[in-house]
Amino acid sequence: MVDLSDVRAWRHHLHAHPETAFEEFETSRFVAEKLRSFGLEVTEGIGGTGVVGVKRGTGGGRTVSFRADMDALDIQEANRFAHASRIRGKMHACGHDGHTAMLLGAARHLAQRDLSGTIQFVFQPAEENEGGGKRMIEDGLFKRFPADAVFGMHTRPGLDIGSFALRSGPSMASFDVFEITIEGKGTHAARPHLGADPIVAAGQIISAVQSIVSRSVDPLDAAVVSITEMKGGASWNVIPDSAVLRGTTRALDQGVRDLIEARLRSVVSSICGGLGCVANIIYDRRYPVLVNTPEWTAACGEVVQRLVGTDRVKKEIPATMGAEDFAFMLQEVPGCYLWIGNGTMERDRILHNPNFDFNDDALPFGIDYWVALAEAVAK
Ligand SMILES: [Zn+2]
Ligand SMILES: [Zn+2]
Numbered sequence: 001m002v003d004l005s006d007v008r009a010w011r012h013h014l015h016a017h018p019e020t021a022f023e024e025f026e027t028s029r030f031v032a033e034k035l036r037s038f039g040l041e042v043t044e045g046i047g048g049t050g051v052v053g054v055k056r057g058t059g060g061g062r063t064v065s066f067r068a069d070m071d072a073l074d075i076q077e078a079n080r081f082a083h084a085s086r087i088r089g090k091m092h093a094c095g096h097d098g099h100t101a102m103l104l105g106a107a108r109h110l111a112q113r114d115l116s117g118t119i120q121f122v123f124q125p126a127e128e129n130e131g132g133g134k135r136m137i138e139d140g141l142f143k144r145f146p147a148d149a150v151f152g153m154h155t156r157p158g159l160d161i162g163s164f165a166l167r168s169g170p171s172m173a174s175f176d177v178f179e180i181t182i183e184g185k186g187t188h189a190a191r192p193h194l195g196a197d198p199i200v201a202a203g204q205i206i207s208a209v210q211s212i213v214s215r216s217v218d219p220l221d222a223a224v225v226s227i228t229e230m231k232g233g234a235s236w237n238v239i240p241d242s243a244v245l246r247g248t249t250r251a252l253d254q255g256v257r258d259l260i261e262a263r264l265r266s267v268v269s270s271i272c273g274g275l276g277c278v279a280n281i282i283y284d285r286r287y288p289v290l291v292n293t294p295e296w297t298a299a300c301g302e303v304v305q306r307l308v309g310t311d312r313v314k315k316e317i318p319a320t321m322g323a324e325d326f327a328f329m330l331q332e333v334p335g336c337y338l339w340i341g342n343g344t345m346e347r348d349r350i351l352h353n354p355n356f357d358f359n360d361d362a363l364p365f366g367i368d369y370w371v372a373l374a375e376a377v378a379k
Helices: 004-016 025-037 096-111 132-138 198-208 210-216 254-274 294-308 326-332 360-377
Strands: 041-046 050-055 063-069 118-124 149-156 164-166 169-172 174-183 223-232 242-251 278-287 290-292 313-315 335-341
Touching (some): 004 025, 004 096, 004 360, 025 041, 025 096, 050 132, 063 132, 063 326, 063 360, 096 118, 096 149, 118 132, 149 294, 174 198, 198 242, 223 254, 242 254, 254 278, 290 335, 294 335
Parallel strands (some): 063 149, 164 313
Antiparallel strands (some): 164 335, 223 242
16 A cells, blocks of 8 residues: 555655756755655656656566656745745646656555566656757657656646546657747838838748648648737837847647648748748757557556546547647657546646646556556566
């Protein structure tokens, strides 16, 4: 039986001491120390602050990797409870404190068990924006710790405690960012014909890129193009030299992702050319589409159904246009990423909100899932 009071205490400790992308020094030290105390082999410093703990099997079984993320967000916590963040401007508002505590709880339990297969407990940095999972892979994660399958889990507000949700195939979107710098020619606002107005070009670009999703992408494919930032000009009567637009694109299919980038470049360049401006486009591909392997998704579905019953497992839930850097791991190794219920979504209790807190009632379900999955697949 898992001692939950310890796991809750670890979760609260992690919540009170949040660290962000690649600066999870204390968090990874905490994780490594716990894994060592359970008797596991521990390797630190993979992809920066990543940690891997290994529970060797007795032989003949599969080798699988279970992954948790450790990073927090640049958010000032609004909660006032005892385990609220003690670090100004940083907060665990995405539940990664819960993910880390649950995987530690499972590691402690599984360390005492005899399994034929080997379990690798992977704790990654910088899931939120900076691709810590990718960094671990570049640092040889799957060469140093080869795996037959890899599994991830994320808390989900709006899904009841004790419930799970999953989906086969493309489940979370690709995530790219872009920055468009429109170079025009500044002039007096009363004599626009003497310059090339980047503000007018920016306005037309904002409207025109909406046609990428509505006119270029197949209506049955999901896609998002959002311009989220605009800068340009500093006065009433001066047409500036340049203007900048920034934004993000999402897709659930690699071909659609390629199409969006090509259309964005073409639309922006054409508009700028027609208006006497020049466009400099930086298009940065961040996270790929997260694709769950059908066989492993079916296996995980069976595990959670045995654990909590068919009624509490949502299979084939709709994909989300949010992104996850676990997608990089699933590009290398087959596996499945699923969601665990964090309780009914109250106002403000959504991810990345200053009032968010991981629901401790979910801890035993998450630990039980990892343990049951180990028993099912590491043999
Ligand atoms: Zn998250
Ligand atoms: Zn997040």
